[in-house]
Amino acid sequence: MDAPASIIGAYRRTIITAGVVLVALVLSFVPLWPVADCVSANSSECLVTVRVHVWSGLYDFFQWLETTPMGVIGKTWGAAFALVEAVHLLGMALLGGSVFVSDARILGLGFKDVPCQEILDKAHTVFFWGLVTAISTGIFMACGVAGKIYYLPVYWFKMLALITGILFVYFIKRPMLRRGVDNLSPLTARLLAVSSIMVWVTVAATGRWIGFAG
């Protein structure tokens, strides 16, 4: 009985990571939640995924967002929205620049004359302020167009990518890079850099997509 317990203990984080991925997939794609007042003869039609259930429950919140002072200003004063959007894009530029600089250094594609840890630490500071800028201005912008973005699948995908990106940076990338890139296997270092670039490119691309959708 000791052997399985020691394996679970030795790979606790890996098991938790796999469990979180599995639970997320089940909640997103498996119909589990009963629909209220459903009259269909087929019982499977009276179930929705937890993702859809949570989305339905957020309707009132998004309606309320449009009535807040930020929502009213964003909707009625185009110049204010445009100015905040400009700052939002500058924040994203800071964030994206820091991600590309640090990941290019990890992949050995550039900045080889500067010590890796120095680039990673400085880029992370820029990343933090870029993220703070993008999120604070993003909340203002979301209030102004809350009624529109609620129905846009791409908006929710952006939120998923953003949350994944933040969790990825603070719970996976930074803890791993604190060990020093030289102490990581080449496979891990490359996977960290490639997945980081993919997540943040997706956040930027879906963000721009919102502007052209709906």
Place this chain on the structure above:
Amino acid sequence: MSEDNKKGKKFDDLEMASIAACGTVIVFLVVYWATQIQSTYSLLSMAYGW
């Protein structure tokens, strides 16, 4: 890279968890963007008869 890693040292827990998370992210995003590109191609082919 360090000598241990060059020799293929076994991954520890945090490194395994990172590889699992990175792999999931990469697979999910590749599938998502491939689906988007495919649907765009389908729309264009319907519009222009490609």
